[in-house]
Amino acid sequence: METKVFNKDEVAQAAALIKAGEVVAFPTETVYGLGADATDPKAAEKVFQAKHRPADNPLIVTVAGPDMVAQFATITPAAKKLMDAFWPGPLTIILNILPGKLSMVVTGGLQTAAFRMPANSLTRQMISLAGRPIVGPSANISGKPSGTRPEHVLHDFDGAIAGILDDGPTTVGVESTVIDMTVTPPAILRPGKITPKLLAPVIGEVQSDHHKVGAKETPKAPGMKYKHYAPSAQVVIVDHPADFPAALKWAEQNGQPFGVLATDDLLTDVPSAVPTYSLGRDLTSATHNLFAGLRWFDLHPTVTVILAEAFAQEGLGVAYMNRLNKSAGNDHFDPDQH
Numbered sequence: 001m002e003t004k005v006f007n008k009d010e011v012a013q014a015a016a017l018i019k020a021g022e023v024v025a026f027p028t029e030t031v032y033g034l035g036a037d038a039t040d041p042k043a044a045e046k047v048f049q050a051k052h053r054p055a056d057n058p059l060i061v062t063v064a065g066p067d068m069v070a071q072f073a074t075i076t077p078a079a080k081k082l083m084d085a086f087w088p089g090p091l092t093i094i095l096n097i098l099p100g101k102l103s104m105v106v107t108g109g110l111q112t113a114a115f116r117m118p119a120n121s122l123t124r125q126m127i128s129l130a131g132r133p134i135v136g137p138s139a140n141i142s143g144k145p146s147g148t149r150p151e152h153v154l155h156d157f158d159g160a161i162a163g164i165l166d167d168g169p170t171t172v173g174v175e176s177t178v179i180d181m182t183v184t185p186p187a188i189l190r191p192g193k194i195t196p197k198l199l200a201p202v203i204g205e206v207q208s209d210h211h212k213v214g215a216k217e218t219p220k221a222p223g224m225k226y227k228h229y230a231p232s233a234q235v236v237i238v239d240h241p242a243d244f245p246a247a248l249k250w251a252e253q254n255g256q257p258f259g260v261l262a263t264d265d266l267l268t269d270v271p272s273a274v275p276t277y278s279l280g281r282d283l284t285s286a287t288h289n290l291f292a293g294l295r296w297f298d299l300h301p302t303v304t305v306i307l308a309e310a311f312a313q314e315g316l317g318v319a320y321m322n323r324l325n326k327s328a329g330n331d332h333f334d335p336d337q338h
C-alpha cells in the first residue's frame, strides 16, 4: 500500500482514512502515534499488526477532549481536575470504563482504559473530523525507540500504513506520563514531562514506584514486561560527565567500533573519528533528541557500542533516565571495573 503524507491542509483526508478503518500516523507533543478508529476492533487490530505489538499490551485511547472520554469511562472528580489542569498535554489518564463500551482489542481485556488528549491541534482536528477517538500507541515497531519525526515513522511503516499526518518533529521527545486514577493513591505507571511535583498540587500525593509488574500479568505500562527503545548496538550509560574520559578509553581498548550520544560540551572531547550524535545543550534538548539519536545509530551499523550521557533523576530527568535505562537494559559504565 502507498503511505500518503498529509500536510496541515489535508487533515480532512487523514480523517477520512481513519473513518474508513485505516491506520494513519499522527503527531503529538511527545512522539508520533499510530492512529486507528478506537471503536472499530478490526481497525485497532491493524495497529497491533503494523507494530508487531503483543496483544496483551493495551492501547491508549486518544481523544479530542473530555467529552469524548465521558462516552467510554467514568470521569471521577480527581480525574476531572487533572483534565482541567493538564489537558491538552502530555498526561495519559487511566480510568474505569463503562462496561461494553470499548473492545477487548483496545483494552487488552482490562476493565480500565488509558485516555489522552494531545496538545497537537492538527491531531485533535483529525479526531474531531473523524468523530471518534483513535487508538494511539507510539509509532515504532514494538521494542524500537519511539518515532519523534515523520521520517522515523516512514522508516518503520512506509508501505504498511495508509497515511501519516506530518507536523514536523515533536517537541517533548518522550511519551506522556501515564497515571492510574483507578487506584488509591493514584499511581504513575510511566514517568513523563508531567512530574509528581506538578501533579501533587492538583490531586495530592501520587505513587511513583513503577516497577512492580510481574512477567505473567498484563503489563500496566510498556517496558514493564517487554524490551523497549533498544537500538541494534549496546547502549552503555555513563553516569557522570567526569567518567567520560575513562569510558572513552575503555571503549577504545575494547576494540569494538563505538559511538557517543551526549550533549555538546562532552562531545568536544571525543576523537573526531568516533561517530557522535548531539543531544544538544541540556536535559530538555537531550530528551527531545534521545530517540532520534538512538535511531541514528541504527543507521550506522558499524557501531556496536553507544556511550550515552546520563542526567540526574529529577524532574524531566526521571523520564529521560527511564527511557535510557530501558534502551541500555540498565547497562552502566563502572569506572572501577573497567
Ligand code: TXA
Pocket (backbone or CB within 6 Å): 028, 030, 031, 032, 033, 034, 057, 058, 059, 060, 090, 092, 094, 107, 110, 112, 113, 114, 116, 118, 136, 137, 138, 139, 174, 175, 176, 177, 178, 189, 219, 220, 221, 222
Ligand atoms: O505520549 C504518548 O503517550 C504516545 C503518543 C503517541 O500519544 N503514546 C504512547 O502509547 O506512548 P503506547 O501505547 O506506546 O504507551 C501507552 C502505554 C501502553 O503501552 C500501556 O501499557 C499503557 O499505556 N496502558 C494503556 N492502557 C492501559 C490500562 N488500561 N492500564 C494500564 N496501562 C495501560
Ligand code: MG
Pocket (backbone or CB within 6 Å): 137, 138, 146, 222
Ligand atoms: Mg510505545
